[in-house]
Amino acid sequence: MRYPLPKKDSNGKYKSGVMKRLGELIDYPKLNDSTSFEVPLQDKLINFYYSARAGGTFLYFNRERYQVSAGSSRPDFRAREMGVESEYVNAGVDGIMSDIVDPFARMIVNDLRQNTDKGWNLMRKNDVYSVRAYMSLKYLPSINLELPPMHLATNVVNWCETFDNSTGSYDRGITEQVLESLAFASTDAFGDVEWKCFE
Numbered sequence: 529m530r531y532p533l534p535k536k537d538s539n540g541k542y543k544s545g546v547m548k549r550l551g552e553l554i555d556y557p558k559l560n561d562s563t564s565f566e567v568p569l570q571d572k573l574i575n576f577y578y579s580a581r582a583g584g585t586f587l588y589f590n591r592e593r594y595q596v597s598a599g600s601s602r603p604d605f606r607a608r609e610m611g612v613e614s615e616y617v618n619a620g621v622d623g624i625m626s627d628i629v630d631p632f633a634r635m636i637v638n639d640l641r642q643n644t645d646k647g648w649n650l651m652r653k654n655d656v657y658s659v660r661a662y663m664s665l666k667y668l669p670s671i672n673l674e675l676p677p678m679h680l681a682t683n684v685v686n687w688c689e690t691f692d693n694s695t696g697s698y699d700r701g702i703t704e705q706v707l708e709s710l711a712f713a714s715t716d717a718f719g720d721v722e723w724k725c726f727e
Contacts, residue, residue, distance in 0.1 A: 530576040532721040545721060546640070576725040605691075611683035619673045621691040624680075627670050628663065632706040651703050659698040659705045660685055 534545025542551040553559070560568035585596045592605050604617045616624070632654075635647025657666060663685045669675040680688075689698045
């Protein structure tokens with residue numbers, strides 16, 4: 529399990545955030561008393577990394593192996609053979625999926641902070657779409673991605689699914705995709721947090 533703990537201020541206290549109370553519980557003196565516990569709770573808290581850090585890890589798609597490193601550029605893994613144009617490869621799967629999910633995620637987090645339901649209502653309106661249908665029928669890329677202002681072709685949707693998730697995952701609802709992105713830290717909607725987990 530991973531937790532988006534807010535950063536600490538100059539006094540060592542957690543700033544306001546979704547998991548502030550959990551952070552305070554982790555720091556609770558009785559849970560960190562070395563006379564009562566073999567290992568204090570704070571010492572079991574480690575960083576959580578959503579994606580592989582540079583060096584020592586590999587990506588393997590379409591019979592191409594690539595070692596992740598800081599200096600090299602990622603191959604397109606035969607995207608052209610899948611019918612995907614270079615402009616989509618340049619925008620990248622992460623860029624496209626963030627463009628789809630982040631606006632919803634930010635609105636939902638804003639709802640939680642301000643006790644409103646604007647983001648939830650927007651999600652409900654779009655919940656009739658699977659991720660695949662939303663990308664093909666409703667979504668229009670943001671101008672900053674430098675993609676044609678049109679819905680995504682089936683080849684592009686399939687290419688995104690290949691690199692983003694498992695086969696068939698885009699057949700579930702767009703709401704599930706947004707909520708999963710919040711749960712797995714693949715969105716920046718939480719703001720400035722430190723993702724942690726217990727060893």
